[in-house]
Amino acid sequence: MRPPLPLSLEAAAVRAAGALSRLAGRGGGTTLPGKLLWKLDPGAIDALARRLPQGSVAVSATNGKTTTTAMVAEILRPHVRVAHNASGANLVSGVASALLRAGGAELGLFEVDEGALAEVTRRLRPKALLLANLFRDQLDRYGELELVAARWRDAVAALPDARLVVNGDDPQVGSLARPGGRVFGLDDPRVARPALQHAADSKFCIRCGTPYEYAAAYVGHLGDYHCPSCGHARPALDVVAREVELRALDGASFTLAAAEGETRIELALPGLYNVYNATGAAALALALGFGLDDVRAGLGRFSAAFGRFERIAVGDKRLLMLLIKNPAGANEAIRTLVEGRAPRVAVVALNDAIADGRDVSWIWDVDFEPLLQGLERLVATGARAAELALRFAYGGLDRGRIEVVPPLERALDRGLELTPPGEELTLLPTYTAMLALRRTIAARGLVANYWERAA
């Protein structure tokens, strides 16, 4: 129990809160104002959200929520002024900070941490909600998948008027679909995986526990499933990606089909997981009343979200940074990498701060093995560099090819040193390692800090 604050302090705090409220619309930039506001007066968040003339929209998922939300922002940008937590601060405090900075915005567009969905949506009362996927992630922080799914069911039930856009290819998420919303998914068995991956999560029927059968499994457990025992199956899709073309690291394209018609989408981002992100973003934009042309143009303009898939020139070499944070996401990043040209030198970074997950066991569930072919040198870095090195060693990489360099900046330099001129160094960092590496790269003037670029 915390002792109550002395009255004078509390009064000062309330005055500070008042000052913060007056700050709404000016500057900001970190989650600190939001954190203070939330601590001092949680109801202020509700009030700020109600000031947005077109209300709010929320996006949640285990994987892809930052990218998907940024895609929606790009589709909407020419038409509406958006308040957006673009740098991925997606807890209540991050949403509050974005609201404090939202001066002049007409619509709130927020990515929301899957564990914070109930609290955030209770305050925002979003008019539309995109729920994209649930994967096993940071069990030490979120608890088991079933628990997160149950919280989502409650959060959705408490928003009876919100338009609900869900990924039908995810059994847990697809089961939340309701009339008036949209169900999106993929339909192209040519790009399906031959079998469910090791890390697949929702393998068992959510109704009766029998293993699902998949007509097509696309990313982890996402796909065209049905239960051979009770018949539970993927719901009918109303926003569909078809005729998917994956161009290794150079992008992807697909045909988007919806009640509004069909259009061909060109994406600069690679990988099937980005086709999911784009299809979800499209379904949400359509649900908000935007047209297929807006969707095609916005997705066509979109480049990359913070640290998710970035190419950065460093003299006569290049960096390619792909965030890894859980087995399903990391598997897709690796699949996309090796469909291009498997890297010869890679820097893989494993931190274990709260935002990365303190439990690092998930790296043993990632299929790193496809990376090993052609890998001449691995630089393992981050707080748990040795653990990561073990993962690769027991995965079959010769120990002579592994260097353990825990300090991130030194590892980055070592990786660059090992990369021949004209070639690309692959960086696969966890979340806080990605932030730190990006700060280093920004301090060297190679790339603007995201918060400087963000609109």
Add this chain to the structure above:
Amino acid sequence: MKIRIGHLYPDYLNIYADRGNIAVLTARARARGHDLDVRGIGMRDAVPAGGIDLFYVGGGQDREQELVAHDLVAKAEPLREAVEGGAAFLAVCGGYQLLGSYYKDVAGHELPGIGLLPLHTVAGRRRMIGDVLLDCDWAGRTLAGFENHAGRTILDDGADPLGRVVAGFGNDGASGYEGCRHRRVYGTYLHGPLLPRNPWFADLLLEQALTHAGREERFEPLPDDLERAAHAVSAERARSRGGRR
């Protein structure tokens, strides 16, 4: 020599990187000139009589654990015979709980166990999550890992724990002990996975499996530089932040 591993419910109980443990066993056996024959034993599969030297069972989410509990009861007899015949057994987290006499959830509902280890488990409301460091006096070694469990495991009087908790919660957050060992059966909440950063324990399991297969052998140590480094970081993590709520 061929060492036969029986991996119980690999499709259901695989939540904490269990294949990491199997990969370590495979590589360390091979380094000593032995082959591992790993076979999955799933739902409704029979336990091969006398044919397994080392059983392995991992952890699962509550739902998966419940799905396998009743099937495991049907396998109790052959598993007991195997253990009495000297087979080794490593059970982690959910699998550890199922080797006790029962698991009682927060609603008071009981899930049957198979009684291979002298213990039972009662679910608590708060999960015990964090890094753990154990002192295993009986082996003169330490084990470092990560725990994440709501169950409080109570050992029967006189039962041997796997280790004394140096940092972390352990079996129930109160007794100061973690895990259980009985004959060649070892149960623990430590994942992480357990074996990569605790290679001595992997070697001990392999030596005991070899004994069951009819061959006495003491392994020469391997270089294990990375293993020692990973153990050191994990142990430091436990000392600085294990066992906090």
